[in-house]
Amino acid sequence: MTTTLIDGIGLLYTGDPEREEIPDAALLIEDGLVAWTGPAAQAPDADERVDAAGRAVIPGFVDSHAHLVFAGDRTAEFQARMSGEPYTGGGIRTTVAATRRASEAELATRARALVTEMLAQGTTTVEIKSGYGLSVEHERRSLEIATGLTDETTFLGAHVVPADMDADSYVRLVAGEMLEACAPYAKWVDVFCERGAFDGDQTREILAAGLKAGLGVRVHANQLTEGPGVRIACELGAASADHCTHLTPGDVEALSSSGTVATLLPGAEFSTRSPYPDARGLIDAGVTVALATDCNPGSSFTSSMAFCVALAVREMRMTPLEAVRAATYGGARALRRTDVGWLRRGARADLVVLDAPSYVHLAYRPGVPLVHQVFHGGLLL
Numbered sequence: 001m002t003t004t005l006i007d008g009i010g011l012l013y014t015g016d017p018e019r020e021e022i023p024d025a026a027l028l029i030e031d032g033l034v035a036w037t038g039p040a041a042q043a044p045d046a047d048e049r050v051d052a053a054g055r056a057v058i059p060g061f062v063d064s065h066a067h068l069v070f071a072g073d074r075t076a077e078f079q080a081r082m083s084g085e086p087y088t089g090g091g092i093r094t095t096v097a098a099t100r101r102a103s104e105a106e107l108a109t110r111a112r113a114l115v116t117e118m119l120a121q122g123t124t125t126v127e128i129k130s131g132y133g134l135s136v137e138h139e140r141r142s143l144e145i146a147t148g149l150t151d152e153t154t155f156l157g158a159h160v161v162p163a164d165m166d167a168d169s170y171v172r173l174v175a176g177e178m179l180e181a182c183a184p185y186a187k188w189v190d191v192f193c194e195r196g197a198f199d200g201d202q203t204r205e206i207l208a209a210g211l212k213a214g215l216g217v218r219v220h221a222n223q224l225t226e227g228p229g230v231r232i233a234c235e236l237g238a239a240s241a242d243h244c245t246h247l248t249p250g251d252v253e254a255l256s257s258s259g260t261v262a263t264l265l266p267g268a269e270f271s272t273r274s275p276y277p278d279a280r281g282l283i284d285a286g287v288t289v290a291l292a293t294d295c296n297p298g299s300s301f302t303s304s305m306a307f308c309v310a311l312a313v314r315e316m317r318m319t320p321l322e323a324v325r326a327a328t329y330g331g332a333r334a335l336r337r338t339d340v341g342w343l344r345r346g347a348r349a350d351l352v353v354l355d356a357p358s359y360v361h362l363a364y365r366p367g368v369p370l371v372h373q374v375f376h377g378g379l380l381l
């Protein structure tokens with residue numbers, strides 16, 4: 001078994017709440033896992049040595065919310081929005097039509113390209129949702145493609161009601177035959193709980209069916225308006241309530257007294273020119289916050305977690321430390337994972353060597369490619 005020591009780390013952000021930052025650090029990788037972290041002066045011997053030359057190291061980003069299985073292009077919709085038209089979520093149906101027309105090979109190639117693009121930017125764990133098929137066969141196909149790319153797959157048949165069905169029959173289909181076909185390929189079930197998508201009762205019905213089928217729960221909640229999404233997520237013990245842009249004090253209270261993570265997706269507010277969620281209020285209330293890209297062709301076509309960190313700091317008043325924590329440790333909590341999102345003994349050796357002396361540069365130097373090296377499962381990419 002070969003051991004690799006990364007030393008000369010100017011600043012190691014471990015993501016481990018017990019010892020979050022270590023200056024002048026080293027990290028030992030053994031068998032794909034983190035075997036040791038600490039001051040470089042105390043580093044153990046190793047078979048191989050990588051000199052970080054004063055650079056900062058952080059855990060690989062955990063992007064806990066992404067929609068990567070789709071076809072088509074929505075440049076025109078973005079262009080129209082930037083010319084003043086409002087975002088309503090209706091453009092999802094455009095992607096559904098293109099996705100249904102595309103071959104399985106085309107969809108898989110495009111999704112794989114996005115995962116590769118993410119990995120090169122330091123994202124070593126990604127969640128992938130279905131939701132652009134909206135028929136039994138097309139949802140199943142999307143999830144089958146997703147399982148080839150990640151362990152974190154989410155059944156989002158309840159993304160929007162397809163143009164060719166009425167809401168009641170579609171909810172019955174999603175909670176019945178579609179769930180049955182998709183559950184073998186999914187770890188999670190998700191619903192877009194929003195005016196114009198699915199209401200509280202429909203959301204409860206679908207999530208309850210998902211739970212019964214053995215899936216974990218996550219919810220697209222309170223993105224465009226206040227609504228019941230966050231409270232339903234907390235009631236059902238969801239791992240995460242995602243978006244959380246329009247919250248009442250009662251929603252914040254529900255989040256802080258539950259184990260449900262608030263996953264913030266500032267790329268969506270950026271790309272729809274909308275007000276950002278109140279990250280400060282959530283953190284100050286003791287809520288665990290995650291940051292994710294929401295990578296999708298309509299409302300947030302970015303795959304960059306570094307960009308989301310910069311937005312979180314500049315637009316949502318998170319400190320650089322809080323933002324990096326939310327993009328790593330927070331994302332792992334939102335997926336109920338303890339093997340990723342931090343660099344402690346026994347965790348998967350997923351880490352990013354930044355071309356910077358500190359993780360603060362992710363926000364301080366926005367838009368600049370700062371990834372020097374990525375290790376995934378202990379292997380240098």
Ligand SMILES: [Zn+2]
Binds near residue numbers: 065067220294
């Ligand atoms: Zn989403």
